[in-house]
Amino acid sequence: MDNQRNMILAIVLSAIVLFGWQALSDRFFPVAKPPVTKIEGGKEQVLPQPGADPAADSPVAIRARGVVLGETPRIAIDTPKLAGSINLQGARIDDLVLKTYKETLAKDSPPIRLLSPSGSPEAYYAGFGWTGDGVDAPGPNTIWTAMGTKLTPSTPVTLSWTNQRGQRFDTVIAVDADYMFTVTQKLANSGVGAVAARPYGLVARDGVSKDPSSWTLHTGPIGVFNDTANYDLSFEKLDEAGQAGTRFASTGGWLGFGDKYWLTALVPDSKSAVDAGFLSTAPKVYQAVQTGKPVLIGPGKSSAVTQRFFAGAKEVALLDRYETELGVPMFSRAIDWGWFRVIEKPIFWVLDQVFKLVGNFGVAIIILTFLVRGLMFPIAQKQFRSMAGMRRVQPKMKELQERHKGDKAKLQQELLKLYQEEKVNPLAGCLPILVQIPVFYALYKVLMVTIEMRHQPFILWIRDLSAPDPLHFLNLFGLLDFTPPAFLGLGILALLLGVSMWLQFRLNPTPMEPAQQQVMALMPWIMMFIMAPFAAGLLIYWITSNFLTIAQQAWLYRQYPVMEIPASAATVTVTKKK
Structure with a gap:
């Protein structure tokens, strides 16, 4: 099983599940908007009286x-x-x-x-x-x-x-x-x-x-x-x-x-x-x-x-x-925390406590990112160890595929036996991504539903972390008098997100298959447009996480040098040594 393909598939599926395209996000994942301040209406109604129904004025x-x-x-x-x-x-x-x-x-x-x-x-x-x-x-x-x-x-x-x-x-x-x-x-x-x-x-x-x-x-x-x-x-x-x-x-x-x-x-x-x-x-x-x-x-x-x-x-x-x-029963449920309430409330509590210390919710989000990445560092080490192990056994996998290419059941048995002997897990590379999905979604909900995030500034032009980045390239950062549609509202934070993802993927080992290379090349820029309409605080979290991942990868590559060698080259090198 190609570990790199699994990781790419997890990224793509995560993006689809969490965000979707603009046509679906309005219904299932409403993006951040300027806070609502009014309630529609305009007809009078009266209190119920015995023998009379409540009615509305014209x-x-x-x-x-x-x-x-x-x-x-x-x-x-x-x-x-x-x-x-x-x-x-x-x-x-x-x-x-x-x-x-x-x-x-x-x-x-x-x-x-x-x-x-x-x-x-x-x-x-x-x-x-x-x-x-x-x-x-x-x-x-x-x-x-x-x-x-x-x-x-x-x-x-x-x-x-x-x-x-x-x-x-x-x-x-x-x-x-x-x-x-x-x-x-x-x-x-x-x-x-x-x-x-x-x-x-x-x-x-x-x-x-x-x-x-x-x-x-x-x-x-x-x-x-x-x-x-x-x-x-x-x-x-x-x-x-x-x-x-x-x-x-x-x-x-x-x-x-x-x-x-x-x-x-x-x-x-x-x-x-x-x-x-x-x-x-x-x-x-x-x-x-x-x-x-x-x-x-x-x-x-x-x-x-x-x-x-x-x-x-x-x-x-x-x-x-x-x-x-x-004693108001379940009054906290007036906030629609949703399915991940058990994660969302602790994340909000951490953000709120850090905010009380530093006085800035944007800084609190960055500190939260460091905490999350710190907690996940052992998992990341395990991921790299597993990926290095997969690179090491790749020649043996190729040999088994050639030997049993006509018998899939036998091939699966031999591959499982190989994984056990070499003590590698082909799915371990996806674990950090799977762990981050509920954390990322929980932060999305916290930014969307908690009034404590409303109108909270960060720095410079970011004056509301619960709203999208207000500066857009298409209207020359407000110089032109029009607001681009949401799916074209590309701002500075979205660009930083795309660049940070591109740098992160550049540090990843080059995939063997050309199709995978194309997916990895396009993914940062696709996600840049998908994420542009979302809350600024969410983009700050992701950008910070990307740069921490880049630093983490640079350190881990020194611990596992084999990961810096392209998969095809690693296979040839090991084969020649044999």
Whole structure:
């Protein structure tokens, strides 16, 4: 078995599996793009009421956000990470921006807007209430009375409303220093008869996510029900289900809508039975709804239920902390780590720890590359030892091939016997490549899904490691006013990748067959174009790895001089010595 052919085949298959061509990568491996900052939409919807279905306003009813915000009384929200307001009409959290994240890299870029009020473009909000029999519950147009003037981590606010039957509704809203709201709903019955009611919470959203959803990166409706994460939901499936929706009976859990970096999620009490689900109330208008158990409240009695609402960035450490400290089941799965989660999270942890030491994620990626290559050095030594052994026994292999060329079964037996006698492994040369595939893919996912990498600079022109190289040869590095298509967006990093691969392959022993030589000659430049649209951080990892491999090969060639001799020449030399 030709070890060199196996190595080339592994490289080609790795490239196809990991990246594919442009036509397939958009679906299966979405490349890095400028971070999404908005959510599409533009139709109003209202909270569910007894006897009425949620509906959407016509497009002509949509007003500018500033106009809508000024139409109703509001309570300000001000935390270290959030700013916005609570709408006293309907008691909705419908105005929220993320202070610490900007839409673009520009200095004057506005912060990320996550929530917008109903009636404005891209409406996206959360609401909480009651439904039931014998109870006049507040609706979307109810004006609540507020106790407090501003919601902060140290000052919760209470919203109150009393109907004509003597039933008082209180909604106490608190928020921590990050992105988690705690909502306590109270219903006190001062009337003459008992009432049956059940609390609910919902997240309503107009439009689908601008972030592509694929088998490597899920966006859209998401939830955990009965300790099982559900990534099978999609906006398309909600459109098909309509108002009937998709329902889940669960104990605890959570549900909401996830984008690449942002998340809204309703989190009921972990020990409570809830009826949860998703529905589409109109084309491209969606809701995530959860309702608790019905409660019977007699005269002079009251009932209270507490749930949480997350609205913010999917920060890895924060989601992990909410999962452990607040008991939110599998909250870390809001990030679509995928199949290699067991590798991706440790790689992210290493990157994050190194970043905290050096202050630059690009430098952290380079240090990670050194660590990975250092751990793989014993494997590389074994690879070279095996390849040298294969070169040594190649004349004997040729002799066996000539002797048993008419009997393949016998040839295989003799070859296996030869490998055992000479203590060589023809597949060992592929081992470093096979080991690196999950590491490389894990880094790809880390760069794609973790917000900690978003807008992280390296040096000079590389201001966002999670986005492609912004300097392209075809537009003369930005001097020409056009953006090349992704498959032609050849930048400096892609060129460095191609050159480093070419130098690495030049150090490899020359293959015997002309076809293999042609493949090795073309591979660096093919990979240069394939990798050009991917995240800059991924290319930095590969370039660094290539140069480390070049240095490693130079050292190992001194340990195994036979590897520097072309295969054909080695065969002739050994034969003559015989």
